[in-house]
Amino acid sequence: VKVLATYNIKGGVGKTTTAVNLAYLAAREGRRTLLWDLDPQGAATFLFRVRPRVKGGGHALVTRRRPMEAALKATDFDNLDLLPADFSYRNMDLDLDDTKKRTRRLGQLLDTVSADYDVVFLDCPPSISLVSENVMHASDTLLVPLIPATLSLRTFDQLTRFVADSEENPPEVVAFFSMADRRKRLHRDVIEAIPRDRARVADTVVPALSLIEQMAEHRAPVPAFAPTSRAARCYEQLWAEVQPA
Amino acid sequence: MTMPTSSLQAADGGPLPVEAVSDALSAEFGVSAGPRAVVRRTRLDTFDHRLRSAGLTLDHVTSALAEQLVLSRSDGTATSVVPVSGLQWPARADALPDGPLRDVVAAASDIRALMVAADEKRRVRRLELRNADQKTVVRVELDEPAARGAATPPTVTVRAMRGYEDQARRAARLLADHGLRSAPLGPDGNDEGDPADGSGPSAAPIDPAAPAQQLLALQLGRFLAAMRVNVPGLLDDIDTEFLHDFRVAVRRTRSTLKLGRDALPEVMRSRWEPDFKWLGDLTTPVRDLDVYELDLPMMAGWLVAADAADLDPFAAHLRRRRTAERRSLVRGLRSARFQRLVADWEQTLAELTGAELTGAPVGDGDVLSAEELAHRSIRRAHRRVVRIGEAISADSPGDDLHTLRKRCKELRYALEVFAPVVDKDARKKAVSDLKGLQDVLGRFQDAEVQRAALRLFADEMMAAGTVPGALLAMGELVGHLDADQDRAREDFDGAFARFTRPASERRMKALGGRS
Numbered sequence: 114v115k116v117l118a119t120y121n122i123k124g125g126v127g128k129t130t131t132a133v134n135l136a137y138l139a140a141r142e143g144r145r146t147l148l149w150d151l152d153p154q155g156a157a158t159f160l161f162r163v164r165p166r167v168k169g170g171g172h173a174l175v176t177r178r179r180p181m182e183a184a185l186k187a188t189d190f191d192n193l194d195l196l197p198a199d200f201s202y203r204n205m206d207l208d209l210d211d212t213k214k215r216t217r218r219l220g221q222l223l224d225t226v227s228a229d230y231d232v233v234f235l236d237c238p239p240s241i242s243l244v245s246e247n248v249m250h251a252s253d254t255l256l257v258p259l260i261p262a263t264l265s266l267r268t269f270d271q272l273t274r275f276v277a278d279s280e281e282n283p284p285e286v287v288a289f290f291s292m293a294d295r296r297k298r299l300h301r302d303v304i305e306a307i308p309r310d311r312a313r314v315a316d317t318v319v320p321a322l323s324l325i326e327q328m329a330e331h332r333a334p335v336p337a338f339a340p341t342s343r344a345a346r347c348y349e350q351l352w353a354e355v356q357p358a
Numbered sequence: 359m360t361m362p363t364s365s366l367q368a369a370d371g372g373p374l375p376v377e378a379v380s381d382a383l384s385a386e387f388g389v390s391a392g393p394r395a396v397v398r399r400t401r402l403d404t405f406d407h408r409l410r411s412a413g414l415t416l417d418h419v420t421s422a423l424a425e426q427l428v429l430s431r432s433d434g435t436a437t438s439v440v441p442v443s444g445l446q447w448p449a450r451a452d453a454l455p456d457g458p459l460r461d462v463v464a465a466a467s468d469i470r471a472l473m474v475a476a477d478e479k480r481r482v483r484r485l486e487l488r489n490a491d492q493k494t495v496v497r498v499e500l501d502e503p504a505a506r507g508a509a510t511p512p513t514v515t516v517r518a519m520r521g522y523e524d525q526a527r528r529a530a531r532l533l534a535d536h537g538l539r540s541a542p543l544g545p546d547g548n549d550e551g552d553p554a555d556g557s558g559p560s561a562a563p564i565d566p567a568a569p570a571q572q573l574l575a576l577q578l579g580r581f582l583a584a585m586r587v588n589v590p591g592l593l594d595d596i597d598t599e600f601l602h603d604f605r606v607a608v609r610r611t612r613s614t615l616k617l618g619r620d621a622l623p624e625v626m627r628s629r630w631e632p633d634f635k636w637l638g639d640l641t642t643p644v645r646d647l648d649v650y651e652l653d654l655p656m657m658a659g660w661l662v663a664a665d666a667a668d669l670d671p672f673a674a675h676l677r678r679r680r681t682a683e684r685r686s687l688v689r690g691l692r693s694a695r696f697q698r699l700v701a702d703w704e705q706t707l708a709e710l711t712g713a714e715l716t717g718a719p720v721g722d723g724d725v726l727s728a729e730e731l732a733h734r735s736i737r738r739a740h741r742r743v744v745r746i747g748e749a750i751s752a753d754s755p756g757d758d759l760h761t762l763r764k765r766c767k768e769l770r771y772a773l774e775v776f777a778p779v780v781d782k783d784a785r786k787k788a789v790s791d792l793k794g795l796q797d798v799l800g801r802f803q804d805a806e807v808q809r810a811a812l813r814l815f816a817d818e819m820m821a822a823g824t825v826p827g828a829l830l831a832m833g834e835l836v837g838h839l840d841a842d843q844d845r846a847r848e849d850f851d852g853a854f855a856r857f858t859r860p861a862s863e864r865r866m867k868a869l870g871g872r873s
Binding site for chain 1: 438439440441455457458459486491492493494519520521522
């Protein structure tokens with residue numbers, strides 16, 4: 114199983130839309146796919162029309178009082194399952210802190226269902242926390258959406274240092290620009306200026322498109338409700354770039 | 359991801375109007391029905407049902423809107439749906455789109471081609487059952503034949519979705535409350551028999567005291583069925599295993615004729631032994647070339663100095679040779695001689711079964727029982743193996759090991775042919791003992807034959823002006839085969855000692871072997 118996490122320290126950069134659309138595309142190819150919505154806000158869970166509730170909450174999952182398998186939900190799409198968010202995930206750091214090997218527990222939990230899946234996406238909450246450290250241990254690839262702004266580059270810099278310093282076998286970091294507006298000079302300049310020596314930067318740029326915002330109305334991935342749209346094509350290109358072999 | 363399904367039908371097998379099904383379900387679910395689509399559902403499997411044996415079903419489903427491969431567990435749980443286009447059958451698994459579905463199918467089908475096992479046009483309508491959040495929680499498929507006389511009556515399939523199993527059970531209960539009943543297994547419901555491939559020991563009960571001819575006729579009949587069933591696939595060149603299985607049946611026939619000489623009429627020796635030798639010889643050249651083609655990827659992995667691509671001219675040479683040899687094979691199998699052989703053989707076996715075939719047996723003329731012949735044949739074959747094996751020393755020529763290999767095969771066939779009348783456990787263990795020795799001898803002889811053939815191919819390719827890179831790469835292969843053969847030779851003494859160890863000898867003795 115290959116684990117990809119959409120992650121950024123900042124919020125509102127397109128993590129959830131990326132995780133949802135790429136997970137849908139992976140499943141559409143026939144890969145058995147799981148998306149774990151780790152963000153207590155539960156946006157990915159909402160987009161798949163699943164109730165944001167896990168029996169026993171995050172505590173029961175982390176402490177293994179309830180098997181992870183029992184919390185899984187099928188989405189409306191073939192080959193794509195969801196591990197829903199739960200508001201109690203806001204306390205996941207505390208739950209993890211109480212466990213042995215506290216930075217590896219999420220990876221251990223994923224191991225219990227790994228035989229059922231070819232690809233797992235982790236949609237992460239925006240922070241640097243114990244959950245983030247767990248995500249880095251568990252992931253093969255860290256997908257980092259960046260809004261093309263100067264502060265984003267600074268954040269990206271912090272993130273790559275954090276990954277490099279905190280991991281023996283760090284995941285591959287793949288950044289890509291999200292919510293980009295090529296009409297803005299600043300966006301164009303930042304896209305050009307990003308240092309490409311410390312991490313891979315995908316060629317695909319996902320623009321700021323109203324169709325992506327409409328996912329919340331349709332409660333579905335873009336390629337499902339607008340399969341021939343530019344937004345769908347962007348995510349297909351991005352998936353082609355980042356998908357595991 | 360994989361969830362159970364339940365299939366239901368009207369009690370009288372009659373039609374199931376979508377309105378009635380929707381009404382039944384709408385008491386508890388929001389029901390949205392998709393458009394009716396005519397789909398062609400082509401069930402795929404290998405000729406010897408490898409997918410079915412692995413608990414899998416693979417359907418190629420085509421409609422006006424989509425073309426998909428659907429891989430399911432035989433209990434109805436969907437595992438994977440992959441969009442495809444333009445697939446033609448038969449085809450090997452490597453023709454499927456890259457991905458987990460192909461990996462699963464390839465692991466089960468191995469070198470066998472996927473063929474059409476059943477093909478039916480159905481009118482399908484998908485119903486999505488939604489909860490209050492408009493989330494689909496159950497899928498229901500209404501499926502009716504598109505033409506009269508179809509094998510399966512209209513069926514409703516309720517597919518559970520992970521995390522919503524309760525709702526699927528509820529939906530099935532609602533339908534049952536409206537008079538629907540569980541459907542029996544469909545046309546692909548795993549109730550087909552295996553093809554008569556004649557593989558493995560026969561399970562048919564035979565009285566050990568019955569005349570040996572009865573057992574021999576039964577086994578020879580199975581082998582004939584195996585030959586027949588493989589001929590169409592062999593002629594169409596669907597995959598290499600049709601020829602392989604055909605040859606195995608011929609070889610078993612030849613061995614059975616030889617083992618049964620003491621109990622069979624003389625005509626079996628004078629006419630049928632040469633006829634089946636002709637048939638075996640007819641199929642040998644193509645099979646040898648098939649083995650090369652199948653082994654080529656492995657052989658490419660042996661190369662150290664040369665590159666795998668250096669073997670491309672060799673692969674092309676093999677394909678050309680195979681095309682030419684296949685022409686002869688097909689000519690032979692379409693010839694009057696082959697047709698006559700099969701028809702006459704069938705007649706002969708019928709007479710043998712009905713004891714109408716008369717004539718003095720080659721042996722001592724007594725009517726042997728199946729058990730007596732079994733013990734006699736196994737004893738004789740075992741004695742030969744031990745005698746030849748004991749005479750092999752470090753200085754023995756390769757031909758001696760080849761002779762021993764042939765005698766081992768005879769013993770193996772004796773253990774298979776007489777399986778119905780000898781002790782089951784002792785036979786199983788004896789086969790296992792023998793396998794170890796056969797493996798070593800097989801490695802030795804295969805290396806010998808392949809090396810000689812490589813030299814011959816190299817000569818032919820040189821005469822045709824091939825590039826030196828290919829010949830150098832083939833030289834490396836010869837070197838590897840040399841080393842392989844040396845290793846097999848070194849392993850022989852140990853393998854033979856294991857075969858003749860007291861425990862193994864005791865087992866063989868219980869089966870009639872050397873006392």
